[in-house]
Amino acid sequence: MRVEQEDDEMRIILDGMGGDNAPAAVVEGAVLAMKEMPHEIVFVGQEEVIREELKKYKYNEAQVSIVDAREVISNDEAPVRAVRSKKDSSIVKGINMVKNGEGDIFISAGSTGALLSGGLFILGRIQGIDRPALACIYPIVGGRASLLVDAGANSECKPNNLLEFGIMGNLYMEKVIGRENPRVGLVNIGSESKKGSTLTKAAYELLEQSDMNFIGNVEAREVPKGACDVIVTDGFTGNVILKLTEGLAWNILQVIKRKFTDGVKAKLGAALLIDKLKSLKQEFDYSEYGGAPILGVKGPIVKMHGSSNANAVKNTILKGIPYVEENVVATIQNSVLEIEEITLSE
Numbered sequence: 001m002r003v004e005q006e007d008d009e010m011r012i013i014l015d016g017m018g019g020d021n022a023p024a025a026v027v028e029g030a031v032l033a034m035k036e037m038p039h040e041i042v043f044v045g046q047e048e049v050i051r052e053e054l055k056k057y058k059y060n061e062a063q064v065s066i067v068d069a070r071e072v073i074s075n076d077e078a079p080v081r082a083v084r085s086k087k088d089s090s091i092v093k094g095i096n097m098v099k100n101g102e103g104d105i106f107i108s109a110g111s112t113g114a115l116l117s118g119g120l121f122i123l124g125r126i127q128g129i130d131r132p133a134l135a136c137i138y139p140i141v142g143g144r145a146s147l148l149v150d151a152g153a154n155s156e157c158k159p160n161n162l163l164e165f166g167i168m169g170n171l172y173m174e175k176v177i178g179r180e181n182p183r184v185g186l187v188n189i190g191s192e193s194k195k196g197s198t199l200t201k202a203a204y205e206l207l208e209q210s211d212m213n214f215i216g217n218v219e220a221r222e223v224p225k226g227a228c229d230v231i232v233t234d235g236f237t238g239n240v241i242l243k244l245t246e247g248l249a250w251n252i253l254q255v256i257k258r259k260f261t262d263g264v265k266a267k268l269g270a271a272l273l274i275d276k277l278k279s280l281k282q283e284f285d286y287s288e289y290g291g292a293p294i295l296g297v298k299g300p301i302v303k304m305h306g307s308s309n310a311n312a313v314k315n316t317i318l319k320g321i322p323y324v325e326e327n328v329v330a331t332i333q334n335s336v337l338e339i340e341e342i343t344l345s346e
Contacts, residue, residue: 013103016045018110029313044183079113095180106169128336159202185218185228290319
């Protein structure tokens with residue numbers, strides 16, 4: 001049953017069945033988030049399973065409602081077929097709720113392909129946007145996090161797609177993250193403007209003509225140093241960068257842990273540095289940064305990491321609020337004219 005809301009409150013639609021740790025981590029994360037916000041959480045999924053998890057916690061029952069969805073889309077299913085055939089799945093029902101105005105944002109740790117397909121088929125693309133993209137927060141050790149666009153939605157791209165990614169990422173970084181005049185960089189094999197493939201050379205020219213703070217090409221080794229605020233690349237390269245960084249960070253942390261537990265002296269040193277080590281781990285921890293919005297569709301959809309824990313769920317919910325409040329979808333729609341003017345002049 002829907003609870004009457006104040007004008008400034010929103011309904012956050014949460015996929016109760018998506019992800020490796022659902023529904024336990026999803027429910028726990030939602031309860032944690034509700035302690036820090038007034039908004040309503042609407043769980044979509046198998047009602048009896050979600051209610052059983054909710055029994056473990058104390059929470060404001062007026063903030064919670066459940067929409068029953070009997071089907072679940074798994075990661076190994078063909079996304080398009082699953083979205084078309086599983087109408088009673090938590091993903092399809094949740095996205096339809098956003099489309100029908102029954103919710104303000106949909107958040108899921110479920111199948112990326114299904115979320116992308118659902119966003120396209122159910123909500124549709126923003127007019128003028130050729131390819132929606134995944135925008136993922138990229139941690140910078142010792143600095144402010146960057147935004148990686150595209151993080152895996154589009155393996156093959158055209159130059160105007162990279163321009164779109166830059167504009168959408170720029171707006172998200174400004175409106176949601178609160179980064180004023182973000183630096184936009186294009187991933188390339190060299191910093192010179194004439195370096196790279198046919199794709200990156202053409203994309204460079206388009207980005208240079210935009211009114212964004214485009215700083216030019218950025219080499220991969222500069223990305224982890226925080227060379228730019230918005231990292232623009234095709235989805236294939238972006239996904240490789242993201243997963244390579246995750247793997248490298250995990251291995252570094254394991255080496256540090258091993259070194260500091262090897263002998264009595266090392267353990268004493270670790271005890272003295274425990275706060276610094278915890279801080280370093282936190283900077284690498286994806287759960288602190290929330291999920292990845294799917295930019296370019298006509299409604300807010302946020303994809304959480306498949307292995308999201310309760311902390312990741314909580315942070316994704318809280319960081320999804322300004323996505324709605326700042327009306328980023330409409331802002332992107334209004335900015336499409338810039339893309340059209342630049343591409344038509346070519």
